[in-house]
Amino acid sequence: MTVQVVIGSGDQELVTALSAQFAELTGIEVIGVETTSAEVLGVVNAEQDFDVVLVDDEIGPLSAHELVREIGMRRPHGAAVLLSAKVDEDLLTRALEAGAKGVLARQPSLEELRARVVAAAEWSRGMRRRLGTAMADDFPDGRRGRMVAVCGAKGGTGATTVAVQLALAVAAHKSVCLVDMDLQTGDIPSYLDLVHRRSIADLVGVATEITGTVLGDALFIHESGPHVLLAPAEGERAEDVTALAARQILGALRARYEVVIVDCGAFMTEGSMTAVEYADRVIMTVTPDLPALRAAKRMAQLWARLKARKEEEIYVLLTRLGRRSEIQPDFAARILNLPLTKTTIPSSFRALEKAINNGTLARVEDDGYRRAIAALGIEVGVLPVDTGGEVRAGRRAKVDT
Numbered sequence: 001m002t003v004q005v006v007i008g009s010g011d012q013e014l015v016t017a018l019s020a021q022f023a024e025l026t027g028i029e030v031i032g033v034e035t036t037s038a039e040v041l042g043v044v045n046a047e048q049d050f051d052v053v054l055v056d057d058e059i060g061p062l063s064a065h066e067l068v069r070e071i072g073m074r075r076p077h078g079a080a081v082l083l084s085a086k087v088d089e090d091l092l093t094r095a096l097e098a099g100a101k102g103v104l105a106r107q108p109s110l111e112e113l114r115a116r117v118v119a120a121a122e123w124s125r126g127m128r129r130r131l132g133t134a135m136a137d138d139f140p141d142g143r144r145g146r147m148v149a150v151c152g153a154k155g156g157t158g159a160t161t162v163a164v165q166l167a168l169a170v171a172a173h174k175s176v177c178l179v180d181m182d183l184q185t186g187d188i189p190s191y192l193d194l195v196h197r198r199s200i201a202d203l204v205g206v207a208t209e210i211t212g213t214v215l216g217d218a219l220f221i222h223e224s225g226p227h228v229l230l231a232p233a234e235g236e237r238a239e240d241v242t243a244l245a246a247r248q249i250l251g252a253l254r255a256r257y258e259v260v261i262v263d264c265g266a267f268m269t270e271g272s273m274t275a276v277e278y279a280d281r282v283i284m285t286v287t288p289d290l291p292a293l294r295a296a297k298r299m300a301q302l303w304a305r306l307k308a309r310k311e312e313e314i315y316v317l318l319t320r321l322g323r324r325s326e327i328q329p330d331f332a333a334r335i336l337n338l339p340l341t342k343t344t345i346p347s348s349f350r351a352l353e354k355a356i357n358n359g360t361l362a363r364v365e366d367d368g369y370r371r372a373i374a375a376l377g378i379e380v381g382v383l384p385v386d387t388g389g390e391v392r393a394g395r396r397a398k399v400d401t
């Protein structure tokens, strides 16, 4: 099959030189030349078929890295390769962090160009295949814990805080595993003040035969109850967690825990997409501001396009809500046209800051906040309905000590 390439560059000379090289390569075809980041995203949004986008480091108005990130967000199987005048370790690291599938010198040799583009295309097709199979199959039968995926409409909307708090609240009642599926930027260790070398990446190689012992080695057991499966310490290992591996790992966890809570972050990977697809409930955290609401809409549309989750099966959770926030739930619901949870999470900056800095997130000293988390747990079906009373009891016990 022919590899289809889009070139994203405003540099006419570069485009001419590359096109001449591609003309010499069989099996690779340039199907479009876009001169700005906006035009590249136009192609990405148009659902036009392509395998690889070559992104010129000097493209604008979005920076090349931002563009690579956007391509990954909108088209999880779109492979972007960055073209740069200077290819060094720093550039490579930053490119991989943005989600690029490779970097190339601006004047590559014919062989380099071929090898890089073919490798990126193979990744893209593999990803598409896996996304395809992930949708067709189902978890193996048997006992199944309830799985809740928490995603951020964008970074900083409180997804991790909600996932961690929910896991801590549930741990008082049920066995719970908290999974950091924010594979590139997962930061659960800093929220729970824990250090652990093992991560989900260690389960990938054995995903088909996960035993209790294997899990025990990989998981961190938090003193407050939840077991925690961390994201890999090295962001580039995020790719190891394919849709298939994620499905197997989450399936194994659901067979062993009553509740599995997955922090998916705001940047979709095969792993987080799989969690979104298979979760019993998907919560998308949104702060009361227009950029976050727009990001939420975009994310919901992306999931719908990829057939991971229908819009009506997503629950938007307003977080960091203040009484004086201009955007209140009714307004958010109208703009988003997506279901909202009945619960909202109040803004509780001081209490959270204190708890995080003291490494005691299990004890947030803000009743309103704790009640909201309990209400959310009840609403998404992971906490028993009478939990409200225990939140108050928990506080009394603390005051006594």
Ligand SMILES: Nc1ncnc2c1ncn2[C@@H]1O[C@H](COP(=O)(O)OP(=O)(O)O)[C@@H](O)[C@H]1O
Pocket (backbone or CB within 6 Å): 152, 154, 155, 156, 157, 158, 159, 160, 161, 162, 265, 285, 319, 320, 321, 345, 346, 347, 348, 349, 350, 352, 353, 356
């Ligand atoms: N309800 C809240 N009120 C005030 N600050 C919050 C609230 N929830 C989260 N935060 C703060 O916002 C920042 C981002 O939260 P985090 O959970 O890491 O977001 P995300 O995982 O979506 O990137 C953190 O500093 C956190 O303490």
Ligand SMILES: [Mg+2]
Pocket (backbone or CB within 6 Å): 159, 160, 161, 182, 186, 187, 265
């Ligand atoms: Mg987070």
